[in-house]
Each structure stands twice: as C-alpha cells, then as structure tokens.
Amino acid sequence: MTSIDTTADARGAILDEAHIGDIHGALGTIRRDDVGARDGWRARLMTLLAILGPGLIVMVGDNDAGAFGTYTQAGQNYGTTLLWTLPLLIPVLYVNQEMVLRLGAVTGVGHARLILERFGKFWGAFSVIDLFLLNALTIVTEFIGISLALEYLGLPREIGIVAAAALIVGAASTGSFQRFERFALMLVFGSFLLIPVLLWSHPPVAQIAHDLATPAFPAGAKLGDVMLLVIAIVGTTVAPWQLFFQQSYVIDKRVTPRFMRYARVDLWLGIVIVIVGAVAMMSFAAAAFAGRPEFGTFQDAAAVAAGLEKHAGRIAGVCFAVALLDACVIGASAVSLSTAYAIGDVLSLNHSLHRKPSEAKAFYVVYVGLIFLAAILVLTPGTPLGLLTNAVQTLAGVLLPSATVFLLLLCNDRAVLGPWINGRWVNLFTSIVVAALVLLSVVLTAAVLFPDLGDGAILGILGGGSALAVVAALAFVISRRRSGAEEAVDRSLQASWRMPALDTLPPARLTPATRFWMAVLRAYLVLAGGLVLIRIIHLAISG
Template structure:
C-alpha cells in the first residue's frame, strides 16, 4: 500500500491530556498515510484533504466491517433464506443508529484519550466499571468462539482440515497484532476489510431482482404467513448483531491508540460512513443472494448454518459462488476475532492500568498481549474439542448480546452529556432525543428476547403486550422527567454549551475532573437497569445450562 506523509508545521504546546498510555501520543501512522504530531497545517486543497482522509481511515472501517462477522453472516443469511428480502428495511433503519452510536464513541475517544470502560468506572463507580468489564469479557469470549465456528464452517466447505485451519487462523490473528507496529496491524485489517467486498460479485452472480430489493429496502413490511414471534426474534437478532456492545469499546480505544485528536473529527466521521456503507451493502447482498438461491426450494424457511448457505449458492449459481461465500465467511471470522479480542484487551488495560497499545511490542505490553492471545487460543481450543456445544454457544452469544444492549447505550448517552468529560463536545438536543428513543427501543427488544428465552412458546399476542407495557412505562418515565423539570424550574434545553475552541479542547486528567453528581432520577434509573440486567442475565444463563444438560 502507498504511504502519504503530510507537511509538518510547528504547533503550540498542547494542554496536558488524560491519556493513560504514553504510546497513545505521537504521530498518526495509519495504514495509508502518516500525519506528524506537530502538523497543524490547514487542509484547503482537495489533495491535502484526501491525504488526510487516507491517513485517518481505519477505526470506523474496521469496527463496521468487523461487525459483519460470522454471527452476522448467520443472521443475515437466515433472514434471506427464511423470509426472502422482506426484512431488508431493518438495515435502512439501523443506519442512523449505527452512525449516532459510533459517532459518540469516536468523539469520546478523540476528546478524552481514555477508554470506554475506564470512563464508566471513573464516572459511575466501581460496580458499574467492574460490571461493564466482566460482562464485556464474558460476552466477547463467547463471541470469539462463534468466530472460530465460522472458520470451521468455511474451511469445511472448502475441504480443508478443520483443526489445522482453526489453529492457523488463530496464529494469523495473534501474529498480525503482536508485531509492535500499529501500522502493520492496520494494513492487515484493511486488507481483510477489502475481503468483505467478495460478497458483491456473489450478488451479481446470483442476480436477485433489483426492483424487489429496492422496494423491500425502503418499504417496511413483515413476511406473510409467518409467526410474528419468530419474525420479531430474528429482527432482534439483526439489531443485536449490527449494534453490538463490543463495538463501542473497540472504536473508542482504537481511535485513542491511533492517536486521533478532535482536530481530525470530520475525517474520522467520513471513515465511519465508509464502514457503514460497506457493512450495509454486505448485509443487503447476503439477504438478496440467499433469498433468490433458496426461493422455491426445499431449503426455503429451513435455515441451518452458513455452510448450508454455501451449498445452496453452489446448487443455484455454481461452485464459484459457493467458494467466494466460504472465503468471505473465513475473512469475516478472522477480522471479527481480531476486533472483538482487541476490544477486551483494550478495556482491561484501561481499567487495570496495563500498557495497552499496538504501538508496543510484546515486551512492552505483556499483560495486554496475554489477554489478547489468551482469548484467541481459548476460543480456538473450545471449537476443536470434540463434542463442544457449538450451536448452543452461538445461540447463547446472540441472546446475551441482545439482553445487554441497553446497558451499553445508556452509559454511552450519559457519558456524552457529561460536561466535565466532553466539554464543548457534549451532545446536542437532537442527538439526545434520538438516542433516548433508541435506548427505549433496545430496552423493549431486550425484554422481549429475555421473555422468549424463558418461555420458548411465547405467542405473538404476548410480544405485543410486552411492547405495549414497555411503551407505557416509557411514557410514564418521560412524564415524570418533564414534571420534575417544571417543578425545579429547569430549562428544557439546559445550560447553553460554549463550543468555541473545540478542535484543541481535550479532557483534563482523570484526577482533575470534578466528582460526578447523579440526580435522584438517574440513580433510580440506574438501579432499575442494574437489577434488570442481573436478573435477566442469570435467568438466561440458567436456561442455556438447562438446554446444554438436555432439560
């Protein structure tokens, strides 16, 4: 890959920031270019802007494409095989959710220099800090197992030995991240991201009806003659696989490790949009070519796994389509395993005070790389052990991710309204209103998913009742907040935000931040959320264990 280096200009000394690892400060050495730390030259020409964008590209692209992992392949192809293209509209609705969530975390990363888990620990206390790291660790560990399940499905179709292939894939992931060069890792990751584009030629080989795809993408509808409960659970799975908790932790820490500052925020937003476009195109392509490949066959409505999709594509469009799909699945599994493992290693490094940077070699960050490699190796070993309940693990990951979705979004919203943390970069009113609505929807979906796991025969009427109850509860909470605002005489828009000097403002060191003040309403809300998550997680885990024991 070609490298672009921008001209440097001396800059005024920057104020002391809160970064926890000194390797997070310095030149930006991206896969496609370099920006010197003291370069403050204005970007007026198109050439200068393009060089800057090339140097910045990485975090948004990797986090989005990494989310189109093995689990996503299974979810999107299940939607296509079971319901055709009738659920394509969910992808369009998820675009603003993806952007707003990831824009908030990239803003947190660039402005604070501190990872997501550490900010939760500092601003909400040890319980929530520990809870966020423990649930991230457990969920990510299980997610990495599903990535290697994807490896086995891909190499099984390609006729390669499964055990050797899983171990080679694990070695590739570990070596790519352990060279002590951030640039080498990012170049490898960007190449893997390009591999996701293999889904596009499969789409054209299978050639689904473009007019039907366009209609179903923009016009919401539900599949005819289908159980609402089954469709709702698949929609929840689509949301869970597209808006995953690990993304928030990864993007924030990766932005910090790449040394991106607020000055380059608009370029990082462009990088994020690039990733969103690629992930939506890939998801839509999977739904489209799977729908046409299985339409009118005995396999329609009977999704099994991604390997079955490869065989179905081969039967419909030829061997080339099946091989390309298997290679794309293998590529997605590897980049997914890399990103999910790094999100965990970054989070633990932030909270435990470990050196945690890809700019450091193994000797300079032993704990960081031990966590990263340990997760990869443990997942690979579990997958190659004969008799491992791989199908149950995949189902458990999707369920737990759905249950935990609201927690990650709630803390993201609260942190982005913390003026001590983000100063002139805090959320505007429109972002808060939209994100609050998203959190309410995620809570509702989480409750439905938990109920469905505990009561497998949950009816469509029961799901509608749950949605109605959650809607009423949301309206009551909104009414209480508005009543309290009026009694206290608070302005509906709060204190005006002075956004001057945004490009140079950075969060002060953590020990200089004022102690956070939580209102009674927020304390009650967080306590309710804490109770729900603990109970729901416990019940779901018990149910999964019962299934594993044949109960």
C-alpha cells in the same frame, strides 16, 4: 508507570504514553507537530487516507460470523421481507459510534475506564466482566464460522483453525500499529467479495428496493419467530463490543479532536460497507433458496454456500465461503482487541498496538488467550457450539441497553466532553434508541425463559413497552432541561479542548431521575442476565 504530562492541549487524561505521538495509519502518516490547515482537495484526501481505519474496521468487523448467519437466515427463511430493518439501523449505528468516536478523541480514555471513574466500581466491574464473557463467546462463534468456511472449501479443519489463530495473533503482535491496520484494511477489502456473489445470484432488484422501503412481516410466519430474528439483526448490527473497540482504537491511533471530520467520514464509509454487505447477504440468500425445498429451513453458513453453488455456480459459493473466512478473522481480531484494551485501560496497564509484547504483557496475554481459548473450544469434540452461538445472541440482546445507557450519560457529562457534549436532538434520538433496545431486550429475555410465549403476549410487551419508551425518552430530555444540564455550550473551543486528568474531574452530576433509572437498570440486568444464564446452563446440562 512513567509519569505523564497531562496538560489539556497535549495529553489530557491519556493513560498510556504510547497513545501520544505521530499518527501512523495504514494509508498515511500525520506528524504530531503538523498543525497546518488542510487547504485544497489533495491535502484533505491525504489526511483522510491517514485517518481511515477505526470506522471501517469496527463496522466491517461487525459483519462477522454471527452476522453472516443472521442475515442469510433472514433471506433463506423469509426472502427479502426483512430488508427494511437495515435502513432503520443506519442512524442508530452512526449516532452510537459517533459518540464513542468523540469520547475517544476528546478524552484519551477508554469506555470501561470512564464508566468506572464516573459511575463507580459496580458499573465499572460490570462493564468489564460482561464484556469479557460476551466477547469470549463471540470469538468462539468466529471460529465456528472459520470451521464452516473450511468445511465447505474442503480444507483441513484442524490445521485451518490453528493457522487462522496464529495469523490473528501474529498480525497484532509485531509492535507496529501501522502493520496491524494494514492487515485489517486488507480484510476490509476482502468483504467486497459479497458484491459479485450478489450479482451472480441475479436477485429481484425491484423486490429488494420495495422491501428496503416498506416495513412488513412475512405473510403466514409466526410473530414470535420473526421478532426473535429482528432482535438478532439488531443485536448483530449494533453490538456492545463495538463501543469499547472504536473508542480505544481511536485513542491508540492517536486521533485528536482536530481530525474529527475525517474520522466521521471514515465511520460513514464503514456504515455504507456494512449495510451494503447485509443487504447483499439477505438478498442472495433469498434468491438462492426461493422456490426450493430448503427455503424456510436455515441450517448454517456452510449450507448457504452449498445453496449458492447450486443456484449461481461453484465460484459464487467459494467467494461466499472466503468472505466468511475473512469476516471471522477481522471479527475475532477486533473483538479480542476490545477486551484487551478495556482491561488494560481499567487497570492502568500498558495497552497499545504500538508496544511490543514484552512492553505490554498483560494486554497481549488477554488478546492471545481469548483467541486460543476459542480455537481450542471449537476443536474440542463435544463442545456445545450451537448452544454457545445462541448464548451470544441472547446475552448481547440483554446487555446492549446498559452499554448504550452509559454511552448517553458520558456524552452528556460536561466534565468529560466539555464543548463536545451531545445536543438536544441527539439526546432525544438516543433516548428513544435506548428505550427501544430495552424493549427488545425484554422481549428476547421473555422468549428465552418462556419458549411457548404466544403472539398476544409479545404484542402486549411491544405495545406497553413502546408507550413507556416514549414517556421515558421525553422525561430524560425534560429532566435535563429543568436541571440546567442543557445550558448553552460554547462549541468554538472544540478543536483544542481535551478532557483533563481523571483525578481532577468533579463528581458526575446525576439527577434523582437518572439515579432511579440506573437502579432499575441494575435490577433488570441482574435478574434478566441471571435467569438467562440459568436457562443456558440448564439447556447445556439437559442436552
């Protein structure tokens, strides 16, 4: 690989020289030597348009096939009762994705590579392997969604799946980052089809407003079933691949710290769109099936489209199916890209959409291979597609806490982020989120391993785990204060500070408490992940 200048102001630790240069966004360009102040609303607007993309794509990409199934299942089975879960996820989404946004813009190095360099080979290999397996399964669910949309629309399934795979591969293989981003933003705008579907379904607006603000469980429902659905909502809204994708995509787009404010606006716009879409799906599914025999008996997204057709007309069903198709294409593109970025980053290979396939062979082999493997599996008769879908939700729930733990540790690493490290309140909030994710992961693992787990056992796990969660979160913050890790930070250098080359960084500073909890996390992931995989294999064999 060609030697790269690694001065902090120009290149930092960037591993692929294609990540350095002009920003060629879908809606505008910013030259590398354009360092002038953005004075006036027009200059700021043009800059924002050029930066738009990473936040929109990662958020809308998360409203994929799994999200369509989870949100409409919540609406069909329980009405709008679970809408309150969505506002609670807004700060989680922002804090998580803002941290990877900072890591990408400041370091120029992908998430998996930073984990490898700062926490060792075990965690580096674990992060890449679990990402690869989980993403491969997730892409299969995207093609299941494409299949369901085609089925409802009356289009030939085989031809449609092959065409979708070719479109996804072709959009990313032109050697032009700008062309891919324009394709992705077209799909982002396609997600707005959910809005007219909501309006045509005439949902109960007052009830929606009440349920958004009032936490409650559906009357008469089994606690275990509701909790598993709540965990699915969390898992489909806050997914591990998002962390890896946005960090690498920000790097590939060549966004630097001086554009952080604009990138945060981009992220907020994406969050608004994803939450509005989630509220819309839960609400129009509730309206379409309320008082009907199908209420409480969710099947799949194609059945939801059929229900919308009966309730709100054929055009509503068609728009929902097209929106599902659109969501699956952007989801498959983003999830596959996150994997290709991570592998390229860890192995120091060329890994950029600015490069043609001939210039980054391994990067494109991973991207294309995942897409066509998923398409082939969905087209192969006898593939246990329902089991694969359940496996995605379960494994995502088990693995998500580890991704968030390392995100928190990296954002408190002064050698990595310098003046961009987390503040005290972000650390406290994120520690509580990590503890909550671990708790939900334990509930999910227990429910998978013991299907007959009673409500009392679930309440016991939630009660005991919540107390431990608060203690663990406070212990993390207190330990950092006592170790001097939260000493004053001079943030005046933020605009120009970049992480130096990786081989010049001092070793990561880990307190004894942090090392202990990392060992506990490792043991839990090995045990829980192994048991869940055994359970899934057993179900596949017995089925």
